[in-house]
Amino acid sequence: MGSTSLTAEEFEEFYAHAVRRLTGQLYVMLGDLQEAQDVVQEAFVKAWSRRGRLVKEASPEAWIRTVAWRLAVRRWHGRRRSEQAWQRHGGAPPAGAPDPGSVVLVEALKGLSPQQRRTVALHYICDLSVEQIAAETGQSTGTVKTHLSRGRAALADRLQDPRTQEAHGD
Amino acid sequence: MTEAHHDDPLDDPLADALRELAAAAERGSDPAPAPVVTARGERVRRRRFAVLAAGAVLLFGGAGGAVAAGLAGPEEQVSPADTRDPRPAPSSGDPVPDPTDASSSPGPTETTEPPDGPDASAPPPTTGTSGSSADTDPSRSPTYPQRTPPPTTGTQSATETPYRGAGTSPPPTSDMTAGPD
Numbered sequence: 575m576g577s578t579s580l581t582a583e584e585f586e587e588f589y590a591h592a593v594r595r596l597t598g599q600l601y602v603m604l605g606d607l608q609e610a611q612d613v614v615q616e617a618f619v620k621a622w623s624r625r626g627r628l629v630k631e632a633s634p635e636a637w638i639r640t641v642a643w644r645l646a647v648r649r650w651h652g653r654r655r656s657e658q659a660w661q662r663h664g665g666a667p668p669a670g671a672p673d674p675g676s677v678v679l680v681e682a683l684k685g686l687s688p689q690q691r692r693t694v695a696l697h698y699i700c701d702l703s704v705e706q707i708a709a710e711t712g713q714s715t716g717t718v719k720t721h722l723s724r725g726r727a728a729l730a731d732r733l734q735d736p737r738t739q740e741a742h743g744d
Numbered sequence: 745m746t747e748a749h750h751d752d753p754l755d756d757p758l759a760d761a762l763r764e765l766a767a768a769a770e771r772g773s774d775p776a777p778a779p780v781v782t783a784r785g786e787r788v789r790r791r792r793f794a795v796l797a798a799g800a801v802l803l804f805g806g807a808g809g810a811v812a813a814g815l816a817g818p819e820e821q822v823s824p825a826d827t828r829d830p831r832p833a834p835s836s837g838d839p840v841p842d843p844t845d846a847s848s849s850p851g852p853t854e855t856t857e858p859p860d861g862p863d864a865s866a867p868p869p870t871t872g873t874s875g876s877s878a879d880t881d882p883s884r885s886p887t888y889p890q891r892t893p894p895p896t897t898g899t900q901s902a903t904e905t906p907y908r909g910a911g912t913s914p915p916p917t918s919d920m921t922a923g924p925d
Contacts, residue, residue: 586778594770601769602762611773615781622785623792676768679761698762729758 579625589618592635600642602695605684609646617642636710639700643692650688682732690725693718 580588593614600610617638621628631637683691689711696702696710704722708715 582782585782589775589778589781593775594773597773597775598766598768598770601773602766607769607772610769611775615776618781619785619788622782623789676765679765694762695766698759699766726758733758 580629585622585625588634592638593618596635596638596642599639599695599699600646602683602699603643603688603692604646605680605691609649610642613642613645613649614638616645640710647688678733682729685732686725686728687721689713690721690728693721694725694729697722 596614596617597607597610600614601607604610604613620641621634621638628634628637683694686694692711693707696707697704702710704715704718707713707718711718713721
């Protein structure tokens with residue numbers, strides 16, 4: 575079974591190794607830590623029921639990340655139901671108070687389009703090249719470059735950071 | 745984290761800020777225990793198998809019903825009530841009655857209907873429905889050869905057969921009362 579599907583121990587090890595990192599990546603993409611935790615967990619639930627496919631994937635983490643992103647996109651259409659679900663379960667776990675810089679950055683990220691946020695996060699957080707981002711998102715390399723360029727420009731404008739604007743100009 | 749894929753310098757403030765943001769989220773996240781996730785995944789997997797099994801049952805059940813209907817369909821050729829089967833009965837060597845003349849079909853019930861018939865050679869004033877309903881009665885075909893002429897007259901038309909037979913062969917009792925007398 576080990577050759578065709580992950581065992582429970584292997585899956586739990588993979589979960590413990592990747593869940594926090596994926597949550598951080600999805601947080602940058604979504605701008606909402608609770609939502610990021612939720613979709614990452616849902617993606618792992620789906621991964622458990624498709625362990626055979628997960629083994630065949632070249633990068634199981636990329637598979638989880640893509641599934642979590644799709645779940646988040648689907649949830650945008652039903653955000654009200656998601657908030658009600660959080661309230662039914664007693665609310666989200668308490669998170670530490672964010673520093674002002676993070677708040678400003680998150681607000682600036684929320685000003686980007688979802689695809690720009692995803693592309694920026696994959697490039698800067700997941701260290702993926704333009705070609706790798708194109709392969710994961712199903713977009714052309716030209717589209718990825720456009721998202722990266724416009725995302726950087728929009729963030730620079732919103733953050734009003736001279737260093738960021740200088741780096742963007744380079 | 746390496747910068748191998750980046751075109752930006754290592755001290756890119758935007759990249760640093762984004763990484764700091766992701767790291768803060770990693771530290772602040774509180775993921776569910778792995779057994780909880782695997783238990784939920786197992787429930788999802790069972791539910792998916794149940795749905796697939798139900799779909800398979802419906803699919804194969806429907807296909808089996810369609811096959812059974814297709815096998816039974818061509819064998820059961822039920823003709824309408826107002827038409828007759830042009831094929832002769834396999835057991836009877838009698839001439840084939842003209843399917844277009846429904847009023848001339850022989851039968852005991854038809855001969856009793858015109859009680860005041862003046863001539864046995866004239867067609868009885870029966871309606872087509874009574875004749876056709878008599879023809880569709882399968883119980884009548886075995887009695888029909890007893891009242892018809894012998895097979896030597898097999899070339900005669902079906903219109904003439906019953907009434908000639910009525911004059912040459914002993915007719916039924918009802919025909920005697922409604923005959924040429």
